[in-house]
Amino acid sequence: DVVMTQTPVSLPVSLGGQASISCRSSQSLVHSNGNTYLHWYLQKPGQSPQLLIYRVSNRFSGVPDRFSGSGSGTDFTLKISRVEPEDLGDYYCLQSTHFPFTFGSGTKLEIK
Amino acid sequence: QVQLQQSGAELAKPGTSVKLSCKASGYTFTSYYIYWVKQRPGQGLEWIGYIYPGNGGTYYSEKFKGKATFTADTSSSTAYMLLGSLTPEDSAYYFCASALNYWGQGTLVTVSS
Numbered sequence: 001d002v003v004m005t006q007t008p009v010s011l012p013v014s015l016g017g018q019a020s021i022s023c024r025s026s027q028s029l030v031h032s033n034g035n036t037y038l039h040w041y042l043q044k045p046g047q048s049p050q051l052l053i054y055r056v057s058n059r060f061s062g063v064p065d066r067f068s069g070s071g072s073g074t075d076f077t078l079k080i081s082r083v084e085p086e087d088l089g090d091y092y093c094l095q096s097t098h099f100p101f102t103f104g105s106g107t108k109l110e111i112k
Numbered sequence: 113q114v115q116l117q118q119s120g121a122e123l124a125k126p127g128t129s130v131k132l133s134c135k136a137s138g139y140t141f142t143s144y145y146i147y148w149v150k151q152r153p154g155q156g157l158e159w160i161g162y163i164y165p166g167n168g169g170t171y172y173s174e175k176f177k178g179k180a181t182f183t184a185d186t187s188s189s190t191a192y193m194l195l196g197s198l199t200p201e202d203s204a205y206y207f208c209a210s211a212l213n214y215w216g217q218g219t220l221v222t223v224s225s
Binding site: 039043047049050051054060092094099102104 | 158209
């Protein structure tokens with residue numbers, strides 16, 4: 001199985017500040033069709049996960065442009081600028097290039 | 113709008129089975145995969161597998177083979193997951209998701225004698 005190593009585990013951030021979360025995979029996430037299936041989710045307390053970024057860098061419908069994704073191959077990053085209170089929660093990366101799909105272990109974004 | 117409505121919380125005894133439902137609306141049910149994900153309280157997300165309602169095709173993560181069984185009723189746009197031979201380690205929230213984009217609210221399964 002592809003192992004997704006997500007760091008940091010906890011990320012204290014000031015409101016209005018910037019946050020960066022890393023996700024590294026144990027093998028390349030480039031599919032044979034040329035696409036890279038790496039996605040980012042936010043799970044707010046008591047809620048189900050919500051899709052933020054799909055296929056590395058594409059913002060899902062309604063997601064503010066404060067969220068951006070980048071990366072390639074095995075190394076990916078989610079950046080959140082101008083952090084707002086509604087951004088708090090657990091962030092997960094997910095790879096869906098290889099079966100079985102696998103999630104990162106999560107990063108808790110909290111207020112400093 | 114797309115919605116996935118999951119069934120209510122379940123309390124089950126060890127060794128028994130529960131069948132969870134996930135009713136879809138707002139899109140063509142047969143055109144998108146339904147994925148199932150497990151989350152133990154306070155823990156991370158674990159991918160169980162999928163069903164493709166268009167043809168009933170399924171895939172199970174190795175860990176969940178023999179534990180989970182997916183079915184889908186296209187007439188009611190509802191996906192189901194049967195969890196069998198329950199143990200306390202199966203106590204968790206279970207989410208369904210359509211095409212990984214839209215998620216249900218989750219069903220809490222508690223296994224206790």
